[in-house]
Amino acid sequence: MSGKADFLGFPAGATAIVTGAASGIGHATALALLGQGVRVIGLDINEAGLAALEPGEGFVGRVLDSGDRAAVEAMLPALHAEFGPIAFLVNNAGPPSSMPLSIEDGLAKTAGSVQMMTSNWLALGPPEGASVVNVASVAGTLSGGPPPAMLAGRGDVDANSGWYGAGKAAIGGLTRFQAVIGRGRYRSNAVAPGVVATPRMGDLTAGAYGQMLVERSPLGRLAQAGDVANAIVFLLSPAASYINGVTLLVEGGGTLVF
Numbered sequence: 001m002s003g004k005a006d007f008l009g010f011p012a013g014a015t016a017i018v019t020g021a022a023s024g025i026g027h028a029t030a031l032a033l034l035g036q037g038v039r040v041i042g043l044d045i046n047e048a049g050l051a052a053l054e055p056g057e058g059f060v061g062r063v064l065d066s067g068d069r070a071a072v073e074a075m076l077p078a079l080h081a082e083f084g085p086i087a088f089l090v091n092n093a094g095p096p097s098s099m100p101l102s103i104e105d106g107l108a109k110t111a112g113s114v115q116m117m118t119s120n121w122l123a124l125g126p127p128e129g130a131s132v133v134n135v136a137s138v139a140g141t142l143s144g145g146p147p148p149a150m151l152a153g154r155g156d157v158d159a160n161s162g163w164y165g166a167g168k169a170a171i172g173g174l175t176r177f178q179a180v181i182g183r184g185r186y187r188s189n190a191v192a193p194g195v196v197a198t199p200r201m202g203d204l205t206a207g208a209y210g211q212m213l214v215e216r217s218p219l220g221r222l223a224q225a226g227d228v229a230n231a232i233v234f235l236l237s238p239a240a241s242y243i244n245g246v247t248l249l250v251e252g253g254g255t256l257v258f
Contacts, residue, residue, distance in 0.1 A: 008036055009238035011129065015039045015086045016236070017079070019066045019117060020093030022049030024198035025135060028229035029090055034058050036233065041079055041086070044093065066093045067113045072120050080124040088236050089121050091134045091171075097164040106163020111170035118178060122185065129241070130186040132178065133232045136247055140169030141192045142255045168192070172247045179245030187244045189235040194251030197222040218253040227252075 016033050020026035021042030030040045034055055043064040044050050050061040060083070064075050080086060091114040095101065101109065114134050121132075144165060171190060178188035195213055214221060231250045234240055249255065 007239055008234065010036045010038050011087070011238075012037065013039070014088065015041065015083050016088035016090065017041045017043060017086055017117075017121065018090040018092060019043045019064070020135075021061070022046040022053065025193070025196065025225045025228045025232075026090070026092040027053065027055075028225035029092065029232050030059060031055055032226070032229045032233045033088075033236075036237075038088065039083070041083065043075075066091075066117050067109045069116060072116055076117075076120045076124060085127040086121065086124065087127050087130045089118065089126075089130075089132045090232055090236065091117050091132065092232075094135070094167070097139070101161065101163045103161050103163045103166055106161065106167045107170060110163075110167025111174050114171055115174055118188075122182075126186055129238055131236050131240075132182075132186055132188045133235045134171050134175050134178075134188070134190040135228075135232070136171040136175070136190045136192045137164070137168035138192050138194045138249065138251050138255055140165035140167070141172055141247060142249070175247060176245045187241070189240070189243060189245065190247040191228055191231050191235065192247050192249050192251070193223060193228045194249075194254050195222060196225060196228060198225055213254065216254055216257050218256065221252070223250060223252060 016038050018026050018030045018033070018040055021030045022044035023046070026044070030042050033040050039058045042050060042059060042061045043066060045063065045065045047063045050063060053061065062075065065071055094113065095109050118132055172192070175188050175190040182188055210222070228250050231248055235243060235248065
């Protein structure tokens with residue numbers, strides 16, 4: 001035998017959309033997909049962040065608020081017309097847990113945005129082997145969130161609204177629904193990260209709380225964006241072709257410890 005088997009099996013010339021691609025998990029996912037030879041259309045509300053990226057050949061950045069219905073309905077057909085069939089979709093974008101939202105607005109900007117992106121992508125007629133990965137969280141999936149004292153220190157966040165945990169839990173339920181309704185057209189899975197060491201989470205990972213998370217983790221460290229990106233890319237890929245409707249925890253076993 002000669003050469004090396006391509007375990008993930010992404011088809012040549014495949015295209016993926018990654019929302020929230022300007023930083024953190026989205027950026028790491030875009031880089032990981034590019035490393036697999038997949039063209040990446042990176043979408044983000046942060047125009048300056050997208051412009052500052054230098055991911056290399058195969059990356060196209062576009063400014064989009066994935067919670068804006070009119071913008072999504074205009075953008076996705078335009079991308080299809082420009083780049084052809086889009087086989088893979090990563091629904092990563094969403095507001096930070098520190099944002100002060102009502103539960104109604106929070107659900108619209110989390111599960112609502114995921115459903116809107118997915119339905120508009122599906123309307124374009126994705127090719128055979130298409131798949132979606134949605135980014136949920138251990139919050140709402142297994143945990144209720146950080147300690148109340150930590151929440152109280154997070155700016156103007158309304159610790160009583162519960163929108164973040166509710167929205168991320170809803171993404172898990174939506175993923176399972178998509179897995180069933182997508183029969184013959186696409187697979188749908190989700191990842192549920194714990195606390196990830198990204199700039200967005202800096203106020204949680206710094207100081208005593210961050211140290212407690214490290215000590216609590218069986219792996220002795222916090223997750224990096226690349227840890228989550230690798231899980232996303234696997235679930236998206238043909239290598240995971242018989243995995244459907246799963247919410248995969250990516251938290252180093254931290255939720256196993258009490």
